[in-house]
Amino acid sequence: MKRNLFILLLVIMTVTLMLVVGRHAAQNRAASGELVAGRSLQGATAPDFELKSIDGKTVHLSDYRGKAVLLNFWATWCPPCKIEMPWFVDLQKEYAEQGLVVIGISMDDDAEKESGKILDFAREMNLNYVVLLGNDKVGDAYGGVEGLPTTFYIGRDGRIVNAISGLVSHSEIEDNVKKALAEHPAVAAANRRP
Amino acid sequence: MRGFAILLLALCWPAAAAPDIGGIPEHVVFLGTTAPVTISAGFSTRVALEFRVGPTFHINSHSPKTELLIPTQLLLLPPKELTVSKVRYPAGLDATFAFAPTETLNVYAGRFIITAVVTAPRTTRAGKYSMRGNLRYQACDNRACYAPKQLPVEFEVRVAKSLLSPIQPGAPKKSEPKKK
Numbered sequence: 001m002k003r004n005l006f007i008l009l010l011v012i013m014t015v016t017l018m019l020v021v022g023r024h025a026a027q028n029r030a031a032s033g034e035l036v037a038g039r040s041l042q043g044a045t046a047p048d049f050e051l052k053s054i055d056g057k058t059v060h061l062s063d064y065r066g067k068a069v070l071l072n073f074w075a076t077w078c079p080p081c082k083i084e085m086p087w088f089v090d091l092q093k094e095y096a097e098q099g100l101v102v103i104g105i106s107m108d109d110d111a112e113k114e115s116g117k118i119l120d121f122a123r124e125m126n127l128n129y130v131v132l133l134g135n136d137k138v139g140d141a142y143g144g145v146e147g148l149p150t151t152f153y154i155g156r157d158g159r160i161v162n163a164i165s166g167l168v169s170h171s172e173i174e175d176n177v178k179k180a181l182a183e184h185p186a187v188a189a190a191n192r193r194p
Numbered sequence: 195m196r197g198f199a200i201l202l203l204a205l206c207w208p209a210a211a212a213p214d215i216g217g218i219p220e221h222v223v224f225l226g227t228t229a230p231v232t233i234s235a236g237f238s239t240r241v242a243l244e245f246r247v248g249p250t251f252h253i254n255s256h257s258p259k260t261e262l263l264i265p266t267q268l269l270l271l272p273p274k275e276l277t278v279s280k281v282r283y284p285a286g287l288d289a290t291f292a293f294a295p296t297e298t299l300n301v302y303a304g305r306f307i308i309t310a311v312v313t314a315p316r317t318t319r320a321g322k323y324s325m326r327g328n329l330r331y332q333a334c335d336n337r338a339c340y341a342p343k344q345l346p347v348e349f350e351v352r353v354a355k356s357l358l359s360p361i362q363p364g365a366p367k368k369s370e371p372k373k374k
Contacts, residue, residue, distance in 0.1 A: 076262045077332055078339040080293035109342065121262070147338035166337035167293050 040143060042163055046071070046154045047141035051105065051132040052112060054119045059132055061103075062158075068095075068180035069154040070102045070173075073134065073145045076121045077108070080167040081149040085125050087170045091177055092129045098181050099156065102129035107139060107148060151176075155183025221251050221333035221340060227349045228307065231325075235356035236316035240280075242309045243268070243347065245302075245329065252301040253331040255286025259300050263332070264342050268308050270327035275318045276351060278325075280311040292336050314353045323351045 046069070048062045061069070072088060074081035085104075092102040104127065106118045111133035122131045139145040142152065143163075150165040153176040161180045164172070228242040247253055254263045270278045284307060286300035312325070328344040 075339070075341075077264045077342075079263075079291070079297060079299065079334065080338060083293050107341070147340055149338065168337075 041152070041160050044160055045158050046152060046160050047138075049138045049141065051134065051138060052115075054106075054115055054122055054131045054133065059103075059130060061154075064101050064103075065158055066156055067099045067101045068156055068177070068183065069152075070100065070177055070180065071142075071152040071154060072102070072104045073107050073139070073142070073148055073150045074104055075107045075148050076118060078148045082125065083167055084149055084151075084173065085127060087173055089126060089128050091174065095177055095181065100177060100181060104129060104131045105134040105138060106131065107134045107145060111135065153177065153180040155180050157183060159183065220248050221343065222247050222253060222329065222331055222345050224329065224345055224347050225305070230352065231312065231349060232352045232354060233312060233314045234354045235314045235318045235320065238311050238313040240309050241312050241349075241351075242307045243349070244305060244307050245345075246305050247303050247333070250335045251333045252289070252291075252299075252303040252335075253333045255300045255302050256283035257286065257300060259298060263299070264330075266302060266329065266331045268310070268327065268329050268347070270310060270325060270347070272312070272325055273323050275314065275323055275353070276325065277313045277315070278310050279313065282309045284308070291334075293334075312351055314351070316356055318353050320353050320355045323353060325349050325351050 046061060048060060050058060050060050053059050061071070070088065070091065072081075072084070074085075088102045088104070091100065104122075108114050108118060111118060112135075115133055118131065118133065142150070145165075147165045149167060150163065151173070152163045153161045155161045161183055162176050164176070223246045225244040225246055228244055231239065231241050233239045253266055256265050256267065258265055266283065268281055268283075270281070272278045284302070286302055288298050289301055289303075290296075290298055308329075325348065327347045329347055330342060330344050332342040333340045
């Protein structure tokens with residue numbers, strides 16, 4: 001009888017431990033920004049889009065084919081997004097000649113209607129890069145963009161080199177920019193050949 | 195006994211091994227009212243609604259520090275037999291986060307309670323009524339922020355028979371001046 005009780009107790013403890021550890025791991029995965037949606041796009045051609053910029057221009061992603069693109073999804077209500085913005089400003093300055101284009105897509109609700117607020121925000125943050133007014137359609141095309149900031153690094157051949165959700169360090173962003181710049185269409189095509 | 199133990203382990207294994215099915219854990223959960231809600235017709239009561247913010251997350255309070263941040267807001271849609279007024283939010287917690295070390299944010303984390311006054315007019319019939327609504331919030335963790343969401347809220351309001359005497363037709367109203 002005592003032995004049976006011991007076995008039952010042991011099983012209950014094991015299950016409880018597994019639930020606690022599993023839950024903790026799940027939260028860590030979510031917090032670390034490893035979003036499945038973004039990762040599933042890695043290596044795929046970045047979905048093209050047509051969006052309005054804050055200065056009223058119509059912009060397609062395909063307009064920048066041949067350039068490396070840092071595509072950053074953000075919102076005015078997202079404090080971690082604000083941390084990365086001055087870094088993007090610096091990276092745009094530093095790597096523009098090598099062919100980097102930084103594009104920010106605002107995911108604020110009704111971004112087109114709120115363009116004045118987004119324009120003010122962009123001015124306040126001294127953004128020197130293209131800022132577009134996003135919508136659910138473009139978010140869905142990029143895997144849902146559940147957490148902000150989410151940044152896609154797109155090579156010159158239009159393929160997604162990496163996708164990261166959540167705030168990361170300046171050096172991690174810069175490493176990804178270098179990877180995107182290094183992804184030359186001819187080299188990338190040769191690498192993909194069997 | 196050993197068979198039961200193995201069965202228990204086998205049943206719990208999938209849940210324990212894959213707790214994140216469905217992706218990111220819930221940001222906020224509605225736990226219900228802190229006590230059953232019962233009112234007599236013709237009276238009001240303050241109802242306390244309890245919410246829990248998931249571990250690792252926080253949400254903006256009702257009064258965040260800047261207008262760019264999205265405040266937490268409770269919207270209750272009472273049935274026609276009830277009314278809702280005086281929604282009160284708790285004070286948030288002033289906090290700084292790794293993503294904005296120089297900025298103080300005012301947030302809710304862990305459990306928090308929002309209260310509201312529910313009134314059953316004298317004409318309300320005794321019975322059970324369903325109060326529905328939603329909590330609009332915007333959650334973040336230490337590295338990312340998530341799109342604003344609406345969490346459905348629903349609780350039961352039990353209305354008891356009026357303790358007040360019914361209004362007699364033709365009876366003078368209290369506010370009416372006396373005739374000389």
